[in-house]
Amino acid sequence: MKIVLIIGDGMADRAVEALGFKTPLQVTEHRNLDALVRNGSSGTMDTIDAGVAPGSDTAHLALLGHNPYEIYSGRGPFEAAGVGIEVRPGDVAFRANFSTVDANNIVIDRRAGRIKDRTAELAKDLNMKIAGVQIICRESTGHRAALVLRGKGLGHNLSDTDPHKLGEKVKTAKALDKRSAKAAKVLNEFMKRSRAILETHPVNIERKKQGLPPANSLLTRGVGVVPTIEKFEEKYGIKGSCVCGTGLIAGVMRACGLETILVPKGGDLDSDLIAKANHAISLLKTNEFCLLHVKGTDNRSHDGDVEGKKKMIGKLDEMIGFLTTNLKEDAVFAVCADHSTPLEVRDHTADPVPLCISGRQVRKDGVQRYDEISCSKGALGRIKGTRLIHILLDLAGKSKLYGA
């Protein structure tokens, strides 16, 4: 018995005035989703806790059964894992931007003209060792990168070097506690050396020739320490996998020990969700669990794009139809969002997300439709995100008896 957990990122919503104070899920046709609902039990879920608006990273940690309050210190570690750095517990990791600064280190362009190409060459030349600390830099999509400090005695309570504003000087990292003094010193020395390397880097000389802003400084933010996370297979005794549309989610999944396929062209209306479903079907040949993450619903929500969100829900519904038709193994399916991203808010909120769990043995609670209100009438009631994986393992016959 396989477990398939489908996440519509930011799919849940509030009452939307443009939709007659209904939610996109309420007004959209999605017969494959509804077929799942009718074959099981529904409910609502607080991914972290009631009243807590989750990030996608903390939400996905919770969905894999981890308490983010115990292991999450910042986004950096998961971005770093997402771009393929083999992070280790204790590594201090950052999100970074390639940016353009002037001779006085004033930020002129936080994204270096939205640089797209050859950032791998830049990042490669920024790997170095300072005071016994190994520094790993890896490019991500566009102007983005990840930076890791690996060594002894590194704290992670550091201020950003990113001033987060144009026209301001690149900041000196400050240690916010004693333990982080060494990390601050190393980071600041790295900022100086990397600045010099980038200024004269062939890629930037070429960019200047072409009239493009040079990517001559990194800016760091989102610092966190890589936590010790019990790997999925150790924790649950089965192999887990993931297909996802963003580096951040890929990072969370890899950090949690899931075999992860990051579909590069994911994330919006042009996503090939059928390809994603095919990846899932293929991963489920050797894994017993697959988390299938769809990003586009969140992107359309952040843009306040009512019609786009409805279309994206339609695409997700088609993907589910394809998956349930083509997955040959018996499976327990669950569908939820990682958090709400209401169209009128254009950001994550704490509103609980609809959840359905579907399968041959799952109690049929009579709920007919997959939406925030219909699911709230279901037999699952209102649960917390960290419990979902345990419920799914149990329904798939993979839980352990507690007691005798």
Add this chain to the structure above:
Amino acid sequence: MKIVLIIGDGMADRAVEALGFKTPLQVTEHRNLDALVRNGSSGTMDTIDAGVAPGSDTAHLALLGHNPYEIYSGRGPFEAAGVGIEVRPGDVAFRANFSTVDANNIVIDRRAGRIKDRTAELAKDLNMKIAGVQIICRESTGHRAALVLRGKGLGHNLSDTDPHKLGEKVKTAKALDKRSAKAAKVLNEFMKRSRAILETHPVNIERKKQGLPPANSLLTRGVGVVPTIEKFEEKYGIKGSCVCGTGLIAGVMRACGLETILVPKGGDLDSDLIAKANHAISLLKTNEFCLLHVKGTDNRSHDGDVEGKKKMIGKLDEMIGFLTTNLKEDAVFAVCADHSTPLEVRDHTADPVPLCISGRQVRKDGVQRYDEISCSKGALGRIKGTRLIHILLDLAGKSKLYGA
């Protein structure tokens, strides 16, 4: 976006035989409450936890997001704050009665003939210093008062000096742990000195002349230590306020850092709830949150007064109509009780309370009526009291993202 939290104290009930085994909320007409329900989501709430019958003090701490198990040790600190003593963390505080005792300190009248006047003069003369400990006494309504011990090395595990029975002697306070030995000693010395002061006090000489029982002894109970409570604005980043009908609630609110108006003539069928609503509207000009507390529903319940409780619910409904009509700012409304006070029990019980949350963006869950049963069918499910404030902050756009 403002937040208005309306509390009908003890409003929730059980099946009442005199009402055909329905609750007062089920049989009473309340179209303004129902209008709120129809414009949002409903549910039920365990203010503290399922099966825990809350006091009004612990319930209101939870409603402001504090875990009462971490900070509550007794009612004294909140009574003291409620009568306007500027309590400080570490103060040991008591509820006190002015009572009448005979020459052998046998209690003849626990309320000194329900003394109403001139207790301020009595209380004023009981402020003193014993063994370096400052003693603050302040009158409350009627025969009630609050007493505070302020000094170093004071524990709060003390037995009551109030024997809680007529015909018994005023008790010597006993330290129930080693840390509280000094506080017991100081309190017992205070009991002796205050007894002497009160016996010969001009107010009591006058009372004796008039044939009234003298208020010649204090009786203490409800001891607790003033906790360190994070102030509302620090905790949530917005200014909070309260309009309430009892000193105890005012004390809780002040201790939590809310700008508080205690309406003196509150608390029963003669309450001017429209005046309360006007206070709330005015507080909401400079505050983003207002808790509006109505006491009369609880008083009618403690008296087992079926018709009175129904009338009080009607008055609360009128108040809500006035408030929603006259508050000009956009707001998220929530209505609940702090606990159930069933008419047949005449005391607080643990039955969950009905809750509705209402506002433009709030999901419309189709519930039509505000009562214990209808609300239990709503999209909120069954939540805990400490989460409510977080949910409301999120719906008003004032929550912080946890993660990225």
